[in-house]
Amino acid sequence: MREEYMEKLVQCIRQAGLDGMLICPGEEMRFLTGFSPMFCERFQGLFVKADGTAFYVCNLLYGEEMREQLPPEVPVYTWFDGDVMPERVKEALKEQGLLGGRIGVNRDAVAFQLLEIKERADIIFCDGKPLIEEMRIRKSGEELENLRRSAAIVDQVFLKVLDRICPGVTEASLQEFLLEEMSRLGGESPECIVGIGANSSYPHYCGSSGRAKQQDVVLMDYGCTCGGMYSDISRTVFVGEPTKQQREAYELVKRANLEAESLVKEGAWIPDIDRRAREVLDEKGYAWTMINRLGHGIGYTIHEAPDIKQSHHRNLERGMAFSIEPGIYLGGEFGIRIEDVVIVNEAGEREVLNQASKELIIL
Amino acid sequence: MREEYMEKLVQCIRQAGLDGMLICPGEEMRFLTGFSPMFCERFQGLFVKADGTAFYVCNLLYGEEMREQLPPEVPVYTWFDGDVMPERVKEALKEQGLLGGRIGVNRDAVAFQLLEIKERADIIFCDGKPLIEEMRIRKSGEELENLRRSAAIVDQVFLKVLDRICPGVTEASLQEFLLEEMSRLGGESPECIVGIGANSSYPHYCGSSGRAKQQDVVLMDYGCTCGGMYSDISRTVFVGEPTKQQREAYELVKRANLEAESLVKEGAWIPDIDRRAREVLDEKGYAWTMINRLGHGIGYTIHEAPDIKQSHHRNLERGMAFSIEPGIYLGGEFGIRIEDVVIVNEAGEREVLNQASKELIIL
Numbered sequence: 001m002r003e004e005y006m007e008k009l010v011q012c013i014r015q016a017g018l019d020g021m022l023i024c025p026g027e028e029m030r031f032l033t034g035f036s037p038m039f040c041e042r043f044q045g046l047f048v049k050a051d052g053t054a055f056y057v058c059n060l061l062y063g064e065e066m067r068e069q070l071p072p073e074v075p076v077y078t079w080f081d082g083d084v085m086p087e088r089v090k091e092a093l094k095e096q097g098l099l100g101g102r103i104g105v106n107r108d109a110v111a112f113q114l115l116e117i118k119e120r121a122d123i124i125f126c127d128g129k130p131l132i133e134e135m136r137i138r139k140s141g142e143e144l145e146n147l148r149r150s151a152a153i154v155d156q157v158f159l160k161v162l163d164r165i166c167p168g169v170t171e172a173s174l175q176e177f178l179l180e181e182m183s184r185l186g187g188e189s190p191e192c193i194v195g196i197g198a199n200s201s202y203p204h205y206c207g208s209s210g211r212a213k214q215q216d217v218v219l220m221d222y223g224c225t226c227g228g229m230y231s232d233i234s235r236t237v238f239v240g241e242p243t244k245q246q247r248e249a250y251e252l253v254k255r256a257n258l259e260a261e262s263l264v265k266e267g268a269w270i271p272d273i274d275r276r277a278r279e280v281l282d283e284k285g286y287a288w289t290m291i292n293r294l295g296h297g298i299g300y301t302i303h304e305a306p307d308i309k310q311s312h313h314r315n316l317e318r319g320m321a322f323s324i325e326p327g328i329y330l331g332g333e334f335g336i337r338i339e340d341v342v343i344v345n346e347a348g349e350r351e352v353l354n355q356a357s358k359e360l361i362i363l
Numbered sequence: 364m365r366e367e368y369m370e371k372l373v374q375c376i377r378q379a380g381l382d383g384m385l386i387c388p389g390e391e392m393r394f395l396t397g398f399s400p401m402f403c404e405r406f407q408g409l410f411v412k413a414d415g416t417a418f419y420v421c422n423l424l425y426g427e428e429m430r431e432q433l434p435p436e437v438p439v440y441t442w443f444d445g446d447v448m449p450e451r452v453k454e455a456l457k458e459q460g461l462l463g464g465r466i467g468v469n470r471d472a473v474a475f476q477l478l479e480i481k482e483r484a485d486i487i488f489c490d491g492k493p494l495i496e497e498m499r500i501r502k503s504g505e506e507l508e509n510l511r512r513s514a515a516i517v518d519q520v521f522l523k524v525l526d527r528i529c530p531g532v533t534e535a536s537l538q539e540f541l542l543e544e545m546s547r548l549g550g551e552s553p554e555c556i557v558g559i560g561a562n563s564s565y566p567h568y569c570g571s572s573g574r575a576k577q578q579d580v581v582l583m584d585y586g587c588t589c590g591g592m593y594s595d596i597s598r599t600v601f602v603g604e605p606t607k608q609q610r611e612a613y614e615l616v617k618r619a620n621l622e623a624e625s626l627v628k629e630g631a632w633i634p635d636i637d638r639r640a641r642e643v644l645d646e647k648g649y650a651w652t653m654i655n656r657l658g659h660g661i662g663y664t665i666h667e668a669p670d671i672k673q674s675h676h677r678n679l680e681r682g683m684a685f686s687i688e689p690g691i692y693l694g695g696e697f698g699i700r701i702e703d704v705v706i707v708n709e710a711g712e713r714e715v716l717n718q719a720s721k722e723l724i725i726l
Contacts, residue, residue, distance in 0.1 A: 038567065041470070041666055060654040061567050064694060081656035082637065082673035107404070111472035115490040127478040204401065204424050274445065291423040293444035303404055310445030331427060 001054075001071055002032055005135055010052045012131040019101030020049040021128050026108035028132050031300060035069040037062050043085055043113040046074075047103070049096065057092050086120035093121055104128020133297070133305035138319035139229075143299065144343055146227030147321055150187065151341055151353035154223055154233045157181040158356040165218055165363045167239055171196050171210040178222045187224025187231070191302070195219045200236065200335035203292050203327060215240040217334040223302065230302050232323050233354050234339030237361040248284060249328045249336050250360050256280035256326035257338045257358065260294060264324070266348030268316045274309050277326040286328045295323040298341055320344045364417075364434055365395055368498055373415045375494040382464030383412040384491050389471035391495050394663060398432040400425050406448055406476040409437075410466070412459065420455050453484035467491020496660070496668035501682035502592075506662065507706055509590030510684055513550065514704055514716035517586055517596045520544040521719040528581055528726045530602055534559050534573040541585045550587025550594070554665070558582045563599065563698035566655050566690060578603045580697040586665065593661050595686050596717050597702030600724040611647060612691045612699050613723050619643040619689035620701040620721065623657060623671075627687070629711030631679045637672050640689040649691045658686040661704055683707045 009032070013021050023029050023046045025039035033046065037058070044058035044066075056066050056076045063078040070076065077095075079088035093099050102124045105114060114125050139147065157178060164177055171194040182190035195202065196210035200219035212218060216239045223232035242250065260277040274294040278287040295308035298321050306312060308322055325339030340354040372395070376384050386392050386409045388402035396409065400421070407421035407429075419429050419439045426441040433439065440458075442451035456462050465487045468477060477488050502510065520541060527540055534557040545553035558565065559573035563582035575581060579602045586595035605613065623640040637657040641650040658671035661684050669675060671685055688702030703717040 038569065063654075065565075080654065081670070084674045105474050105478070107473070107475050109474035110470070111468050111474045111477050111488065112470050112490045112492040114474050115468070115488065119490065125474065125478065127475045127482065129475040202428075206401065291426075291443065307444070311447045 001074075002034070005032060006048070006054075007052075008135045009048055009131065010050065012134050013048065013050045013104065016104065016128075016131055017102070018050065018104050018126070018128070018131075020047050020098055021104045021106070021131060022047055022109060022125070023106045023132070024108040024110065026106075027301060028106050028108060031136075033070065037065060039108070042081075043089065043117070045109065047096065047098070049098070055092065055096055057089055084120075086117045089117050090121035093123060099123065102126055104131050106132050130305065136300055137297065137305050138317055139299055139321055139343070140319070141346060142227075143229055144319065144321070144345060146229035147231070147299070147341065147343060148353055150224060150226035150229050150231035151233070153182060153185045153187045153226060154231045155354055155356045156185055157222070158220075158233065158235055161220065162237070162361065162363060165212070165237060165239060167212055167214050167216075169196075169212045169218075169239075170208075171199070172208040174218070174220065175208055178220065182222065182224040187226060190222070190224040192220065192222035194221075195335065198332050198334065201329050201331050201333055203329055203335065203337070212239045215243070217242075217246065217336065219335055219337055221337065221339065228300055230298050230300075231353075232298055232302060232339065232341055233356060234325055234337040235356060235358070236336045236338065237363055239363055241362060242360070246334060246336070247360065249286065249330075249334075252281055252284055252286060253326050253328055253336045253338050254358050254360075257324060257340065260324050260326060261340065261342055261350065261352055264316065264342050264344065264350040266316060266318055266344050270306060270308055270312045270314050270316065271310045273324070277324070281326065281328060289329045290327055291329065292327075295325055295339075295342075297322045316344050318344050318346065318348050364437075365397070368395060369411070369417075370415075371498045372411055372494065373413065375497050376411065376413045376467065379467065379491075379494055380465070381413065381467050381489070381491070381494075383410050383461055384467045384469065384494060385410055385472060385488070386469045386495070387471040387473065389469075390664060391469050391471060394499075396433065400428060402471070405444075406452065406480070408472070410459065410461070412461070418455065418459055420452055447483075449480045449483035452480050456484055456486060462486065465489055467494050469495050493668065499663055500660065500668050501680055502662060502684055502706070503682070504709060505590075506592055507682065507684070507708060509592035510594070510662070510704065510706060511716055513587060513589035513592050513594035514596070516545060516548045516550045516589060517594045518717055518719045519548055520585070521583075521596065521598055524583065525600065525724065525726060528575070528600060528602060530575055530577050530579075532575045532581075532602075533571075534562070535571040537581070537583065538571055541583065545585065545587040550589060553585070553587040555583065555585035557584075558698065561695050561697065564692050564694050564696055566692055566698065566700070575602045578606070580605075580609065580699065582698055582700055584700065584702065591663055593663075593665050594716075595661055595665060595702065595704055596719060597688055597700040598719060598721070599699045599701065600726055602726055604725060605723070609697060609699070610723065612649065612693075612697075615644055615647055615649060616689050616691055616699045616701050617721050617723075620687060620703065623687050623689060624703065624705055624713065624715055627679065627705050627707065627713040629679060629681055629707050633669060633671055633675045633677050633679065634673045636687070640687070644689065644691060652692045653690055654692065655690075658688055658705075660685045679707050681707050681709065681711050
């Protein structure tokens, strides 16, 4: 168990007025306990109570394994395939004094399992995703340092990938190169998106069949982890001279990126940052094309709190880390995105972690 | 849209007294609509109403793609990252007359998203997993034929893999061989488990580092799809002469398999089948080691309805397909499992699809 974070979680549970939190297998369980089993259709999860104690419920198949993995003070309740699962869960909840209580559930909990339990047991489940995110939203000095190291890796890779971009280059070959280079520099869990030409116009493009011709946009979005902390960068470059419209769009996105980043500091109001980027894009009527949030929090996962968007009514705090990634997406034509990871550092100041050039690059 | 199954689903919705069903991205959505988008932290799903109509809700990022994929009569409601998602979902539900209604949710729905929606919208979500399973529980003649073809592939592979098993063989090499052979014979989505020695004693073992020595058990569990329908077979063989206890355990498991299978026919009571297998194992006091269900339904997924277990109070019907897989698992020592896929065929009779030998094999 990661004691420091378990204590933070228990604080969050109390502040939210909950009786406990259910953490189902996945990255968050591994983060808290150092271990996460396979998660199949059989319900299992770690219950953390407001009094700071915890217990585990799982199918008999996983009982022995979980007893070995968890500290001895965490009881493991098992149910058997031949049982009515919710009845056994109800017994465990009763023994642990949680019947009639309110339990937050983490992002990995599966709806049908909880609905099955609720049909038999007097329990209120509520959205606990924000609690776990809150537990990790203010990064420690060590975590910020790992974010910096992770950003430095993707910056280095950017310099190298430029040599590979030319007419005829394929999305697949650039993807392979980005992944290999991140690994070579010590980055773990590397991931990337490469969209060439019209493929760049879809913010969530995930194909690999495109090939660059003369006068094409190449959008690269990639990242990895270092010490468990993610990096995430996007840069868009041109093969051959861009069109007048592409050049105009690029300069707008660049300015939207810079102006939004300039607002980042302790106390800044999150919706203001999102709005500034859109205002810049709208100077030439492009804001409607940016159909997503300006940014997402980042750290132990690629997407975590705080989202940088209109509906997130909150001030920035020291230790927060997030992307700033304005874009112009003209469906079927081209897309441009410039993304950095930015933190509110130990001094409460803006620190843009990515140093890779944002100048318009023609290859 | 797969009209035949959409009609079955609407019937199930009405019979369950629901106002609609929410199907989130995954295999079930692909089954019904021929397409399933990536599913991230942003809520999206297909709502099917009791009146037979449907609509889709997704983030603006996916709107265009979903409009292209879905038939024109299915409206697509989008929400924007800068919106409060549940408010937009609430508007869609209101426009579609579902506010205040009861909606079943499929197995892929994520709990936190539904809890967020429930915080703002007057809606009751309930477990709809059984409805989708019911829609596919009675296989058609064509589906049964594909199950037979799929079983024939894994049977053929069993004959070939025997030549590979000898002292020194590794789990990894047997896994590779099984996967390759299934593919070579036309099986798609091949999967396998190989547990050697003590690894065989964990029913959900998923490692690959084991190596056979003289006097080891080799447990193989594998399957693939053919025409979309899964096969699933387990056989356990011996490297060198088994111990007396292993031989006893093997013969018991074999008899448990055969006796349980002998009960399969239209109208049979599911718990009786599970009980028979355990009674056989308990003749020598081994039933306590079988810590899982006797079998699981199979078809478009590896695990679907009907589970063959004590708590499943239902009679077998024509067209049902499921595994029968008794086992003896002596943790840390050895495990033995013999698994076939069995159907209640078009004539209402038992048909054991796997013909691979269950005789004790020593290699």
